[in-house]
Amino acid sequence: MNSFIQNIIISIVVLLALIYLFRKQLWRSVKDKKNCGNGGCGC
Amino acid sequence: MGKQLNVALIGNPNTGKTSVFNALTGLNQKVGNYPGVTVDKKQGVCKLSRGVKANILDLPGTYSLNASSLDENVVIELLLNKNDKDYPDVALIISDVETLKRNLLLFTQIKDLKIPTILVINMSDLMRRKGIALDIELLEEKLHTKIALVSTRKNNGMEGLKQLIENYKTISIEPCLDTTIIDEDYFKSLQKAFPNQDIYKLWLVITQDANFGKISRQELDISRFKTKSNQELKHLQQKEAIKRYQFINGVLNKAQTIDRSKATGLRSKLDRLLIHKVWGYVIFFLILLGIFQAVYDWATLPMDIIDSSFASLAEWVKVSFPGGGKVTDLIAEGIISGIGGVVIFIPQIAFLFLFISILEESGYMSRVVFLMDRVMRRFGLSGKSVVPLISGTACAIPAVMATRNIENWKERLITILVVPFTTCAARLPVYLIIIALVIPDNSVMGLSYQALTLMGLYLIGFGMAIFSAYILDRILKTKHKTFFVVEMPNYKLPLIKNVLITVIEKTKTFVLEAGKIILAISIVLWVMASYGPGDKFNNAESYVNKNSTFQSNYELNDQIAAFKLEHSYIGIVGKTIEPLIRPLGYDWKVGIGLVASFAAREVFVGTLATIYSVGSASEDEETIKTRMENETYEDGTKVFTLASGISLLLFYAFAMQCMSTLAIVRRETKSWKWPILQLTGMTAIAYICALIAFQTLK
Numbered sequence: 001m002n003s004f005i006q007n008i009i010i011s012i013v014v015l016l017a018l019i020y021l022f023r024k025q026l027w028r029s030v031k032d033k034k035n036c037g038n039g040g041c042g043c
Numbered sequence: 044m045g046k047q048l049n050v051a052l053i054g055n056p057n058t059g060k061t062s063v064f065n066a067l068t069g070l071n072q073k074v075g076n077y078p079g080v081t082v083d084k085k086q087g088v089c090k091l092s093r094g095v096k097a098n099i100l101d102l103p104g105t106y107s108l109n110a111s112s113l114d115e116n117v118v119i120e121l122l123l124n125k126n127d128k129d130y131p132d133v134a135l136i137i138s139d140v141e142t143l144k145r146n147l148l149l150f151t152q153i154k155d156l157k158i159p160t161i162l163v164i165n166m167s168d169l170m171r172r173k174g175i176a177l178d179i180e181l182l183e184e185k186l187h188t189k190i191a192l193v194s195t196r197k198n199n200g201m202e203g204l205k206q207l208i209e210n211y212k213t214i215s216i217e218p219c220l221d222t223t224i225i226d227e228d229y230f231k232s233l234q235k236a237f238p239n240q241d242i243y244k245l246w247l248v249i250t251q252d253a254n255f256g257k258i259s260r261q262e263l264d265i266s267r268f269k270t271k272s273n274q275e276l277k278h279l280q281q282k283e284a285i286k287r288y289q290f291i292n293g294v295l296n297k298a299q300t301i302d303r304s305k306a307t308g309l310r311s312k313l314d315r316l317l318i319h320k321v322w323g324y325v326i327f328f329l330i331l332l333g334i335f336q337a338v339y340d341w342a343t344l345p346m347d348i349i350d351s352s353f354a355s356l357a358e359w360v361k362v363s364f365p366g367g368g369k370v371t372d373l374i375a376e377g378i379i380s381g382i383g384g385v386v387i388f389i390p391q392i393a394f395l396f397l398f399i400s401i402l403e404e405s406g407y408m409s410r411v412v413f414l415m416d417r418v419m420r421r422f423g424l425s426g427k428s429v430v431p432l433i434s435g436t437a438c439a440i441p442a443v444m445a446t447r448n449i450e451n452w453k454e455r456l457i458t459i460l461v462v463p464f465t466t467c468a469a470r471l472p473v474y475l476i477i478i479a480l481v482i483p484d485n486s487v488m489g490l491s492y493q494a495l496t497l498m499g500l501y502l503i504g505f506g507m508a509i510f511s512a513y514i515l516d517r518i519l520k521t522k523h524k525t526f527f528v529v530e531m532p533n534y535k536l537p538l539i540k541n542v543l544i545t546v547i548e549k550t551k552t553f554v555l556e557a558g559k560i561i562l563a564i565s566i567v568l569w570v571m572a573s574y575g576p577g578d579k580f581n582n583a584e585s586y587v588n589k590n591s592t593f594q595s596n597y598e599l600n601d602q603i604a605a606f607k608l609e610h611s612y613i614g615i616v617g618k619t620i621e622p623l624i625r626p627l628g629y630d631w632k633v634g635i636g637l638v639a640s641f642a643a644r645e646v647f648v649g650t651l652a653t654i655y656s657v658g659s660a661s662e663d664e665e666t667i668k669t670r671m672e673n674e675t676y677e678d679g680t681k682v683f684t685l686a687s688g689i690s691l692l693l694f695y696a697f698a699m700q701c702m703s704t705l706a707i708v709r710r711e712t713k714s715w716k717w718p719i720l721q722l723t724g725m726t727a728i729a730y731i732c733a734l735i736a737f738q739t740l741k
Contacts, residue, residue: 006369013373014570017563 048097049129050089050208053118053153054137055146056104057409057532059165061085062195063137064101065541067205091209100129106145108152108247109280122156123244133159133211135204140166141173141533143299147186147291148284151219154188155243159214161189161207166535168194174302181298187215196538220290222246225283246283250276313534317407323414330407334398335498336490342390349390350668353383373569381565384649385558388472393550395471399436400545404537408433422509423516428458432508435465436501439704443711457515459711460721463704464508464697466501468549469645473695474500476648480671481688496692504696507728561649564639568613568650575611583607608632608654627694627730628687628737630676637694644700686740690733698729 054060068087085101105115108122121127122134134153138146143164154160162182170176179190189207193200207214222243223230233249234242317323357375364371402408412429419428428446435442442462446455466474474497482493579586583606587599608614609631616638617631624634632654640647655670674682699705705718712718 003368006367009370010373010570013566017566020563021560021567 046095048091048095048132048208048211050097050099051121051129051131051134052099052101052137053134053149054104055106055139055142055149057406058104058137058139058142058146059195060101060104060137062538062541063135063163063165063193063204064099065538065544066193066195066198066201067097067099089205089208091205095209097205097208098129100131105149107149107284109250119247122153122158123247131158133161133208133214135161135163135208137163137165139533140164140170140175140177143177144288144291144295147294148287150186150188151287151290154186154216155218155220155222156247157216157218157241159211159216161191161204161211161214162186163191163193163204165193165195166533167192168197168199169533176300176302178298182294185294185298186219187217189214196536218243220287225286226279229279250280310534314410317410318414320417323410327411327414330402331498331501332490332494334395335501336494337398338391338394339491339494339497342394345390346387349387350383353379353386357383369573372573373566376573377566377569378562380652381562381569381649382558384472384565384652385554385561388475388648389550389554391475392468392471393546395468396546396549397542400542401537404535404541406532406534409532418509422513424454424458424461424509424512428454428512431458431462432465432505435462435467435508438467438469439463439465439701440707443704443707446711453519456712456717457512457519459708460515460717461508461511463699463701463721463725464504464511466504466696467701469701470500470504470695472645472648473640474692476651476668476671477683477688477692477695479668480683481685500692500696503693507697511728561646564646565649565652568635568639568654571613571616572608572611572654575607575614577610580607580610583610613654626737627733628684628690628741630674630682632674633682633687633691640700644695644698647695684741686737689740690737693736694729694733696729697725697732699725 052060052064064085064087067089087099087101089097089099091097100121102118102121103115105118108115108119121129121131124130136146136150136153138150150160150162164177177192179192183190191200191204191207193204195201223234225246230242230246233245237245317326357379360375360379361371364374367374399408402411412433415429415433431442431446439462442465443459446458446462478493478496482496485492487495574580583603587602587606609618613635614631617635620634620638621631624637629637632651635654636647636650639650651671655674671683672681676682699722705722708718708721709715
């Protein structure tokens with residue numbers, strides 16, 4: 001696989017992971033953590 | 044689309060409400076939150092005949108409609124608000140056969156709201172053994188209702204109950220009690236002021252807490268009526284309870300007979316032993332010991348299989364798709380290692396929750412709460428603090444929320460501040476991997492050292508919580524004590540279905556909730572470990588070749604991989620904090636794990652799995668444990684020794700590494716002061732304890 005394409009794929013995956021972490025987890029955990037609290041959720 | 048009914052399950056705590064809910068809905072259920080409050084909202088669907096579906100809502104347990112807690116408010120808010128989308132077409136009042144009298148208080152209150160109400164008497168299979176006989180026809184007549192005798196344990200009576208739900212329109216809505224008999228003058232003037240309103244509903248609105256009154260009071264414009272003082276209202280509430288019990292006694296005298304001579308005294312015999320001031324603690328300790336031993340023994344095999352399967356899978360991906368380059372590496376080292384770091388703990392988490400669920404279902408957990416109350420009082424905690432501390436073993440979030448039933452603010456605050464010391468499920472993966480690394484796999488008298496260490500960590504967490512509470516109690520000067528009331532439910536054999544549902548729910552939540560975060564962080568970490576700035580990272584091969592004396596390609600590749608990791612972005616972060624953590628016995632790779640897990644501690648294992656995967660060029664199917672075991676400093680000494688392992692365990696036992704808990708503490712205390720104090724205090728305690736442990740043991 002072309003090195004450029006590899007870097008593009010990896011960048012997209014990392015971007016998605018970062019968006020997930022900051023928008024869905026860190027940001028929401030402060031605002032409204034609805035599905036938390038059932039044990040083992042890592043809280 | 045078929046017809047849909049709203050069915051509310053209401054009842055006192057410990058009457059088997061959840062068992063009825065599980066029996067009606069099976070696995071068709073979901074857990075959410077009530078808007079505005081963080082009380083669990085359990086809903087499920089039950090299919091009735093002819094395409095009719097019942098939306099079953101499992102409401103929080105309540106003893107009466109005179110709310111004193113947020114949980115109870117939820118029930119009353121729903122029952123007073125006909126516009127609520129969950130307002131029930133029919134209410135099921137779940138009563139335990141042995142506590143029928145107490146449950147009928149709630150039943151008569153709900154019946155007087157003119158909601159079609161079915162009385163469900165659970166555990167009917169125990170009637171004969173308890174020497175109880177009921178005249179169902181007479182009860183139905185006196186209470187103007189339909190009664191379902193069910194046994195969720197034996198799965199009896201559920202079909203009959205479903206039929207009653209379907210035919211709810213045939214149930215009388217005639218009230219049990221004429222409300223005006225509580226105080227004729229008062230209620231007649233109330234009715235006069237609001238001729239179009241239901242008088243009992245009005246009475247509830249007036250007497251309930253302003254918290255939920257904000258909806259109904261405005262609707263009813265209660266200001267038009269000159270109500271009584273709070274003291275007088277309380278007096279009227281007492282009068283209402285007396286009137287209701289007079290009515291209930293009258294009904295039960297005719298419809299219920301209890302022959303105590305036929306009852307077996309097993310409960311009292313068991314209670315004498317299980318809450319004994321010496322034997323009670325010994326038995327509790329032995330039960331804990333047995334649980335941790337079993338968690339270790341039973342989970343070892345499936346964990347080994349999962350561990351080696353993921354190692355093989357990662358290797359297979361690397362070998363099968365060599366053309367993928369870095370993308371293949373991301374999948375093998377980042378994603379598969381990350382997922383493996385979550386999945387491997389499923390067996391142990393499932394077994395732990397299996398045992399906790401069995402203890403709760405059997406009625407033993409309430410005895411533990413009672414037993415521990417004696418200890419708690421000496422350390423300035425409320426007896427009610429026991430429940431949050433015990434539920435903290437699952438997760439600190441619900442535990443912090445469970446403090447809401449502690450009336451005294453300072454006792455509540457102390458409980459909130461110390462709850463995160465108890466060992467939550469997120470600490471478990473960290474403990475398990477470190478214990479496996481540094482504690483010998485030997486046993487004494489059939490008990491493995493590893494299981495004993497795990498149990499010790501649970502006890503240390505609990506001990507630190509109590510010790511901190513004692514210190515905080517001295518600082519904050521708690522003066523007012525609250526009363527502790529705990530209901531001792533009957534002993535019963537746990538229902539396999541309920542236990543399994545709990546285990547599945549908890550494990551699923553761990554995998555889906557924690558798993559997603561771990562996976563995302565694993566991906567980010569892989570990238571940070573696979574890329575780096577500067578010449579040393581980009582030309583690692585030439586740097587290593589220049590200084591290398593290694594002969595084989597394998598050793599050379601390993602050196603290059605390690606050199607690259609050291610000069611990657613994540614390596615730089617780890618190296619920066621290394622001076623701070625070196626006195627604790629950790630190297631920069633562990634430092635990366637510590638930094639990554641400050642948001643959520645369970646990320647630690649996934650982080651190490653990713654880092655050690657990246658830092659190894661081995662062609663063999665090495666497991667994460669093997670890689671960590673073989674990790675050495677430059678001088679050849681091992682990174683994970685007994686001293687550094689114990690230090691790390693203590694750090695994780697005491698450090699506050701959970702952003703969600705901090706967020707919930709902020710919400711509950713309405714101030715950033717307390718979560719910041721909690722974060723700094725716990726981190727300082729963790730650092731000092733880890734430092735002492737390493738410097739003493741090394």
